[in-house]
Amino acid sequence: MIDTRDNAMLKEMLGIKHAIIQAPMAGGITTAELVAGVSDAGGLGVIGGGSLEAPALSKLIRQVKKKTSHSFGVNLFVPWHFEVTTADMARAFDTLKPVYDKLGIEQQPIAPVAPETVEERFEQQIDAVIEERVPVCSFIFGIPDNHHIERLKEAGIVLLGTATTVREAEAIERAGFDAVVMQGAEAGGHRGSFLQEVEESLNGLISLIPETRDHINIPLIAAGGIMDGRGIAAARILGASGVQLGTAFLSTEESGAHKVHKEALSKDRDTPSVLTRLFTGRAARAVRNRFIQEMTGRDEHVVEYPVHRKLTQPIQDASKKEGSTEYAMLLAGQGKNMARYLPVKSLIAKLVGETETFNIEI
Numbered sequence: 001m002i003d004t005r006d007n008a009m010l011k012e013m014l015g016i017k018h019a020i021i022q023a024p025m026a027g028g029i030t031t032a033e034l035v036a037g038v039s040d041a042g043g044l045g046v047i048g049g050g051s052l053e054a055p056a057l058s059k060l061i062r063q064v065k066k067k068t069s070h071s072f073g074v075n076l077f078v079p080w081h082f083e084v085t086t087a088d089m090a091r092a093f094d095t096l097k098p099v100y101d102k103l104g105i106e107q108q109p110i111a112p113v114a115p116e117t118v119e120e121r122f123e124q125q126i127d128a129v130i131e132e133r134v135p136v137c138s139f140i141f142g143i144p145d146n147h148h149i150e151r152l153k154e155a156g157i158v159l160l161g162t163a164t165t166v167r168e169a170e171a172i173e174r175a176g177f178d179a180v181v182m183q184g185a186e187a188g189g190h191r192g193s194f195l196q197e198v199e200e201s202l203n204g205l206i207s208l209i210p211e212t213r214d215h216i217n218i219p220l221i222a223a224g225g226i227m228d229g230r231g232i233a234a235a236r237i238l239g240a241s242g243v244q245l246g247t248a249f250l251s252t253e254e255s256g257a258h259k260v261h262k263e264a265l266s267k268d269r270d271t272p273s274v275l276t277r278l279f280t281g282r283a284a285r286a287v288r289n290r291f292i293q294e295m296t297g298r299d300e301h302v303v304e305y306p307v308h309r310k311l312t313q314p315i316q317d318a319s320k321k322e323g324s325t326e327y328a329m330l331l332a333g334q335g336k337n338m339a340r341y342l343p344v345k346s347l348i349a350k351l352v353g354e355t356e357t358f359n360i361e362i
Contacts, residue, residue, distance in 0.1 A: 002236055002237060002360060004361060006219045006220075006241035007019055007219075007236070007241050007242065007361060007362070009219060009241070010179060010219040010221070010241040010242045011242075013158055013178055013179070013219070014044050014071055014073075014135075014136055014158060015070070015071035015135060016039070016042060016043060016044050016070070016071055017042030017043075018041075018042040018043050018348065018351075018352055018362050019221075019241060019242025019243065019362050020038075020042075020043035020044070020232075020242065020243055020245065020348060020351060020352075020362060021043060021044045021046060021073075021181075021221060021242060021243065021244040021245070022034065022035070022038040022043060022044065022045050022046050022244075022245065022246075022249045023046065023189070023223060023244050023245060023246030023249065024046040024047060024048040024049070024050075024073070024074075024075030024138060024140075025048045025189065025246055025249075025250065025257075025331070026048035026049070026050050026051045026052075026075075027048070027051065028256045029048060029250065029255055029256045029257045030045075030046065030047050030048040030255075030256065031254060031255070031256040032060060032063035032064045032066075032067055033067065033254040034249065034252065034254040034255050034256065034344060035047055035064045035068075035072050036064050036067035036068035036070075036072070037252075037254045037343070037344035037345060038072075038249065038344055038348065039064075039068045039070035039071060039072045040067075040068050040070055040345070041344055041345045041348040041349070042348060042352075043348055044071060044072065044073055044136065045064070045068070045072045045073070046072065046073040046074065046075050046136070046138060047060055047061065047064065047072070047073070047074045047075065048075055049074045049075055049076055049125060050075060050076050050077035050140070051077070051306070052125070053121060053124075054121065054124035054125050054127065054128045057074070057125055057128045057129075058128045058131070058132055061074065061128070061129075061132040061134060062132065065132075071135045071136065072134070072135065072136070073134065073135065073136030073137060073138055073158075073160070074125075074129050074134050074136070074137050074138070075137075075138045075139065075140060076122065076125050076126070076129070076137065076138075076139055076140075077118075077122070077139075077140060077141050078122070078139050078140070078141045078142035078143060078144055078194070079115065079118045079119045079122050079142075080115075080118075080141055080142060080194075081115060082115055082304035082305070082307075083115075083304065084303045084304050084307045088303045089303060089307070089311075091301045092301050092302065092303045092308060092311055093107055093311065094301070095295070095298050095301040095302075096311060096312065096315065098294075099291065099294070099295075099315050099327060100314070100315065103315060103318040103319065103322075103327065104318070105314050105315065105318050107314075108314070118306070122144075126144075126148055126151065126152070129152070129157065130151060130152065130155045130157070133155070134157060135157065135158060136157065136158045136159075136160065137152055137157050137158070137159055137160070138159070138160035138161070138162065138181065139159075139160070139161055139162060140162040140190070140192040141162075141190075141192060141194055142194040143161060143171060143172060143175045143177075143194070146175075149175060149176055149177075153176065158178050158179075159176070159177045159178050159179075160177065160178065160179050160180070160181055160221070161175070161177040161179075161180050161181065162180070162181045162183055162192035162223075163180050163181070163182055163183065163192065163212075164182075164183050164191060164192055164193045164196070164201035164202075164203070165193070165195070165196055165200075165201045165203065165208075166208075166211055166212050166215050166216075167195055167196065168192075168193070168194060168195050168196070168201075169182060169212050169215070169216050169220075170215060170216060171195060172218075173216045173217065173218050177218065178218060178219075179218050179219040179220070179221055179241070179242075180212075180216065180218060180219075180220055180221065181221045181223050181244050182205070182208055182209060182212050182220055182221065182222055182223065182240075183223045183224055184203065184204050184205035184208050184222070184223065184224030184225065185202040185203055185204050185224065186204060186205060186224035186225030186285075186333055186334040186335065187223050187224035187225065187246065187285060187333050188246050188247045188250075188273060188284075188285045188286070188331050188332040188333030188334075188336070189246060189284055189285065189331045189333075190280070190282050190283065190284040190305075190331075191275070191282070191283045191284065191285075193283075198275070198283040202275075204224075205222055205223075205224050205225065205226075205235065205238070206234075206238065209222055209235060209238035209239050209240050210238050210239050212239075213238070213239030213240075219241035219242065220239060220240050220241055221240065221241065221242045221243060221244050222235035222238070222240035222242075222243050222244070223243070223244035223245070223246070224333060224334070225333050225334040225335040226243050226244075226245050226248070226335070227245070227247065227248045227335040227336075227338040227339070228248075228338060228350075228351065228354055229350070229351055229352075229353065229354020229355040229356075229357065229358070230354065230358075231243075231335070232351060232354070232355045232360075232362050233354075233355050233358040233360045236355075236360050236361075236362065237360070242362070243362070245351075246333060247265065247332050247333040247335065247336050247339065248338075248339065248340070248347065248351075249344065249347070250262065250265065250331075250332065250339070251265055251266075251339040251340060251341050251342075252341070252342060252343065252344045252347055253341070253342065253343045253344070254343065254344050258320045258328070259323075260319075260320050260323060260324065260325055260328055260330075261320075261325075261328065261330050261331075262339075262341070263325075264287050264325045264330045264332070265287075265330075265332055265336045265337070265339035266336065266337050266338075266339050267325075269337045271287060271288055271289075272287075272288055272334075273285045273286060273287050273288070273332045273333060273334060273336055274286065274287075274288045274292065276292050277299060277302050277308075278291065278292055278295045278296070278298075278299070278302060278312075279291070279308075279309065279312050279316070279329040280305045280306065280308055280309040280312070280329070281302050281303055281304045281305035281306070281307060281308030281309065282304075282305035284329075284331060285331065285332065285333055285334075286329055286330050286331045286332060287325070287330035287331075287332050287336065289325050289326050289327070289328070289330065290326035290327060291315070291319075291326065291327040291328075291329075312329070315327050316328045316329050
């Protein structure tokens with residue numbers, strides 16, 4: 001018998017009807033229409049705010065508020081230590097030059113990003129979330145400092161952390177978070193690992209959920225490869241209080257993903273999504289394409305995230321402009337072939353209906 005208490009507690013805490021959370025996909029994918037649409041349909045829409053400057057984040061938050069009166073969230077990237085030198089940049093440019101030339105792109109100088117800049121932006125993003133009275137704030141890449149957590153909790157904001165291992169989930173619970181998103185190896189996008197190396201944290205949800213459930217007391221939200229009611233039901237049976245879906249929402253009408261990205265999800269069923277650092281400098285699951293194939297083996301010339309993402313962005317933009325998937329970063333989880341091209345409202349209705357056929361509440 002599934003314990004429904006945590007499910008009910010999670011929904012009450014987040015102010016939602018269904019414990020379905022839209023993953024916070026950055027890069028313009030989580031439009032105001034997508035976030036508001038998910039929330040209006042009874043789930044929790046989440047702005048992927050990690051790469052936005054504070055003024056742009058505040059603007060997007062206000063746009064969402066104009067479109068929905070329901071609860072929604074913002075996701076932020078916890079600052080991390082990195083170091084990129086001018087020499088590192090030069091080597092990375094040299095490695096990428098053949099692709100720039102192939103696509104007819106002129107390489108433009110890009111100044112290294114300082115960790116201090118990332119930390120300052122994070123501080124300003126926290127200010128924006130508090131000032132705009134966002135109901136829920138989630139984090140990836142680590143745990144914010146105590147003073148950030150205290151400020152957010154004092155403002156009455158519900159806090160969600162992202163973990164890839166039991167050890168990380170326990171750390172998030174100790175930090176005072178309200179719930180934890182457990183990111184399985186199946187999940188698309190960047191890995192949220194922060195206490196262990198990525199290679200040590202590639203646990204599938206079928207083992208990750210029950211193992212984590214046995215060690216924490218806060219609600220557990222399962223993320224990774226969940227595309228329909230069968231996946232939701234399985235996650236609930238294993239001990240999840242709710243679910244977080246990214247790729248499933250990537251293909252919706254309201255998603256801001258490029259047409260090339262949406263079509264790539266189910267275009268070639270034999271093309272898998274794979275883990276790679278080649279696009280951004282940080283391990284992420286994306287659809288395998290020519291860029292990944294050509295750059296494989298050159299990882300030593302990849303610089304740290306977010307600098308490397310700036311170096312490959314012109315390549316990605318040019319590929320999409322040509323209507324080609326070959327050199328674009330197409331983040332997607334396992335199960336991408338089950339993508340459904342529907343309005344958000346229709347997708348959530350289907351997810352809920354499919355889950356209920358198993359006599360399981362979500």
